[in-house]
Amino acid sequence: MNxxxxxxxxxxxxxxxxxxxxxxxxxxxxxxYALLRLSEPAVAEDIVQETLLGAIKARxxxxxxxxERTWLLGIMKNKIVDYIRKRRRERPVDQDLTKxxxxxxxxxxxxxxxxxxxxSWSHPDKSLEQEQFxxxxxxxxxxxxxxxxxxxxxREIDGMTSEEICQALDISSTNNLWVMLSRARLxxxxxxxxxxxxxxxxxNR
Amino acid sequence: xxxxxxxxxxxxxxxxERLSFTERMGVRIHLLMCHLCRGYEKQLRFIRKATESxxxxxxxxxxxxxxxxxxxxxxxxxxxxxxxx
Numbered sequence: 001m002n003x004x005x006x007x008x009x010x011x012x013x014x015x016x017x018x019x020x021x022x023x024x025x026x027x028x029x030x031x032x033y034a035l036l037r038l039s040e041p042a043v044a045e046d047i048v049q050e051t052l053l054g055a056i057k058a059r060x061x062x063x064x065x066x067x068e069r070t071w072l073l074g075i076m077k078n079k080i081v082d083y084i085r086k087r088r089r090e091r092p093v094d095q096d097l098t099k100x101x102x103x104x105x106x107x108x109x110x111x112x113x114x115x116x117x118x119x120s121w122s123h124p125d126k127s128l129e130q131e132q133f134x135x136x137x138x139x140x141x142x143x144x145x146x147x148x149x150x151x152x153x154x155r156e157i158d159g160m161t162s163e164e165i166c167q168a169l170d171i172s173s174t175n176n177l178w179v180m181l182s183r184a185r186l187x188x189x190x191x192x193x194x195x196x197x198x199x200x201x202x203x204n205r
Numbered sequence: 206x207x208x209x210x211x212x213x214x215x216x217x218x219x220x221x222e223r224l225s226f227t228e229r230m231g232v233r234i235h236l237l238m239c240h241l242c243r244g245y246e247k248q249l250r251f252i253r254k255a256t257e258s259x260x261x262x263x264x265x266x267x268x269x270x271x272x273x274x275x276x277x278x279x280x281x282x283x284x285x286x287x288x289x290x
Contacts, residue, residue, distance in 0.1 A: 023285065
């Protein structure tokens with residue numbers, strides 16, 4: 001680890017390495033984290049930059065109770081939520097989603113029954129061992145409509161509770177959130193069905 | 206009797222909340238009679254498992270696509286330099 005022999009103002013908190021090393025040491029880790037949640041590389045790059053800049057400004061407050069990486073990740077999580085909230089303000093969601101149809105609803109007839117025999121997947125767990133599966137999953141998540149993706153990511157990847165997500169995304173009722181999550185999951189199911197499970201050569205499922 | 210659509214919504218919600226007794230029973234009965242929804246339930250579980258692996262970084266996928274490109278790295282480096290000191 002570099003010591004801060006020429007640190008900008010010699011004011012690193014004890015135990016914090018020189019900010020110049022943060023990009024080298026944590027850049028990819030932070031980028032991967034942001035990319036998973038935001039899907040767009042340019043946006044993820046901006047968030048990494050904002051995180052490191054914010055961390056530089058806040059470095060005196062590093063209390064040394066967690067590792068540097070955890071501390072940086074904490075800053076990044078806040079930046080991500082801020083970004084998502086900003087995007088939602090720019091494109092507000094109609095509050096009562098239950099009244100707006102989603103393309104996923106097309107799978108059901110007027111009585112709410114499946115109108116097609118959805119396929120089942122035999123031994124899907126084998127996919128988890130295949131390298132080619134992961135870009136497909138990432139792509140399917142990235143392909144979700146933005147509002148659904150945001151809710152899904154905060155729930156599945158950050159493990160936030162329904163209340164926390166509603167608060168972070170300014171969703172007025174947990175009912176709306178549940179509609180969003182159900183739609184996201186149904187769309188993901190269809191995306192994987194079309195792009196992964198139907199494309200697997202016979203015998204490899 | 207729950208419809209398939211209602212069942213899929215409850216199956217989804219069950220991943221996040223504890224359903225009421227009535228809801229759980231309704232789902233259970235529907236699943237007994239509907240193989241398509243039984244299949245969907247398994248698929249939901251798989252999606253959760255796969256996404257969890259992704260989140261934990263235990264997926265072994267394309268490093269190049271999920272790393273900062275050299276150009277991006279330079280851009281961030283420049284921005285940091287401009288803001289320091």
